[in-house]
Amino acid sequence: MxxxxxxxxxxxxxxxxxxxxxxxxxxxxxxxxxxxxxxxxxxxxxxxxxxxxxxxxxxxxxxxxxxxxxxxxxxxxxxxxxxxxxxxxxxxxxxxxxxxxxxxRLFPGMEGCLTLRTNLDAQVILSRLTPGAKIGIIGGGFIGLELAARARQAGAEVTVVEAGPRLLGRAVPPQIAKILHERHALEGVSLKLETGVVSASSDRIDLVDGSSMKFDTVIAGVGxxxxxxxxxxxxxxxxxxxxxxxxxxxxxxxxxxxxxxxxxxxxxxxxxxxxxxxxxxxxxxxxxxxLGKSVPYNKVPWFWSDQYDLSLQVAGIFDLGAPIHSRSTGDDTTVVFQCDATQNLVAAAGIGPGNATSKDIRIFEKLIERRTIVDAGRLADPSQNLKRLLAAT
The missing domain is CATH 3.50.50.60 (FAD/NAD(P)-binding domain)
Structure with missing residues (x-):
């Protein structure tokens, strides 16, 4: 065959x-x-x-x-x-x-931690997320934070240990990360930033400062x-x-x-x-x-994350070292975007309850795919209709 x-x-x-x-x-x-x-x-x-x-x-x-x-x-x-x-x-x-x-990914010394990649992994982890259970999560990225939200909703006590200075430091703009940080803190998650881990087991995390924390379950979400x-x-x-x-x-x-x-x-x-x-x-x-039917690959990178009642969507790839602009939206939503030096729209992200920012991010995604050149001030102005802007391209 x-x-x-x-x-x-x-x-x-x-x-x-x-x-x-x-x-x-x-x-x-x-x-x-x-x-x-x-x-x-x-x-x-x-x-x-x-x-x-x-x-x-x-x-x-x-x-x-x-x-x-x-x-x-x-x-x-x-x-x-x-x-x-x-x-x-x-x-x-x-x-x-x-x-x-x-x-x-499991760094040396973390071999005893649970990880999430398969349905069998999920079954084991979810069985541990019970009322009063003490859950330690290494990593403040998407997997770690989504599991933290699940654990809190199940009534568990949750601590997230992140080596970087903020959550989602490699993935989303700081404006978005700040909202998620505040929400997790409000929900009772203990967030330990700029905290290095030396080693970890199934029920213990040893930190670089020499201290240790005991848990019922330790989950590694480090990429x-x-x-x-x-x-x-x-x-x-x-x-x-x-x-x-x-x-x-x-x-x-x-x-x-x-x-x-x-x-x-x-x-x-x-x-x-x-x-x-x-x-x-x-x-x-x-x-x-x-099949020999080659076409240019123009699909815009896009991903989402659901945490509590919040949904985050990202289109494109942000340069986190370059300026990021905000578009005025409702009180319960935040939309940010980025243009490069030639005013070419390259990335956008939105967060809010449910699908509150979905339509905006979908339009931004299409604008990015079309390599739209647009003034950042115009995109930031809420009086500028995004649908009309898309139609004009």
Whole structure:
């Protein structure tokens, strides 16, 4: 059997498999997943804990996609175009897609902490979030803060330990981080910023100042590492992810990579995104490239986070060292944006209850995609209608 083999049955791999069929591919499509569960959505794991299948089991059969759950790939041979599985089976491919995703990062000394990456991880963590439980969370990023919100809503006592001077220091503008900081503090979360961790176990965090804190459960949310082992062993170029070109083709012409595991060019800068939407967008894009229907990749990076009743959405990539502007909105919402030196809109973010800022951020996303040049003062003026501005582009 040959055709297209996809390693990784997450959002990106599944989207690519179905996109191949939707765009007319009639050859074999094999989708290999290490987990035994039917491929599922990962964003809810840290938000609601609910498990939702990406597609039904029948959908794979209907589209003649050979789903191989619980299969572990041991090696890829670029010369013979073979994928080897644990147990000795080998699969031939015409084109190979690596959608291997990422794994939870654990710094040395944190090996005993819980992490969140799979549905099994979520089940263990959520079972610990009970009234009165003392929960320690290392890391003030999205995963850590979403779990902190879940824990407080469950009645647990929560402490978040963050080495940086503020929450979400690498991801969102300070105006947005300040709102989330204040909300977590209001909800009773103990936030320890600029606090380094020496080591941690399942129930203890040792700090650089020599002190220790005891908990019922310790969770590490300190980022993710791209799964590049197969690519490196196979001889592909890897640098903070599997390096790909505009078609998401790797250094081997018949091997592609997409999703959390890949490093690609976004308007002149090499980036690696850990994002549900990027995984979807790239799965669609790489399927077209495999079929020889290359198109420019213009999808704007976009992600969201739900914490308590607040929803944060970000479009584009902020330069946190450059000026960030605010657009006047309602009292319960905040919208910020950034233009580069040529007044090209490059990023926007909004936060508020529910979907209060969704429409604005969606328009900003489209303006960014169209490489709109606009005066920052005009965007900041609430009397300027964003829909009309979009229509004018």
């Amino acid at each position: 040959s055709g297209v083999v996809i390693i990784g049955a997450g959002e990106c791999g599944v989207r690519a498999a179905f996109a191949l069929r939707e765009h007319g591919y009639v050859g074999e499509v094999t989708l290999i997943g290490a987990e035994v569960a039917l491929p599922y959505e990962r964003p809810p794991l840290s938000k609601t804990g609910e498990i939702a299948a990406i597609r039904t089991a029948e959908a794979y059969s209907d589209k003649r996609i050979a789903l191989r759950p619980g299969a572990f790939v041991t090696n890829i041979d670029l010369g013979t175009r073979l994928v080897s599985l644990k147990g000795g089976e080998a699969m031939a491919y015409d084109n190979l897609l690596l959608a291997t995703g990422a794994r939870a 993710a590492v791209p799964e590049t082992g197969l690519a490196e062993a196979g001889g592909l170029v890897v640098q903070n992810g599997i390096v790909v070109d505009g078609d998401f083709r790797t250094s081997a012409p018949d091997v592609f990579a997409a999703g959390d595991c890949c490093n690609f060019d976004w308007r002149g800068q090499r980036v690696r995104l850990e994002s549900w939407k990027a995984a979807q967008d790239q799965g669609e894009h790489v399927a077209l490239a495999i």
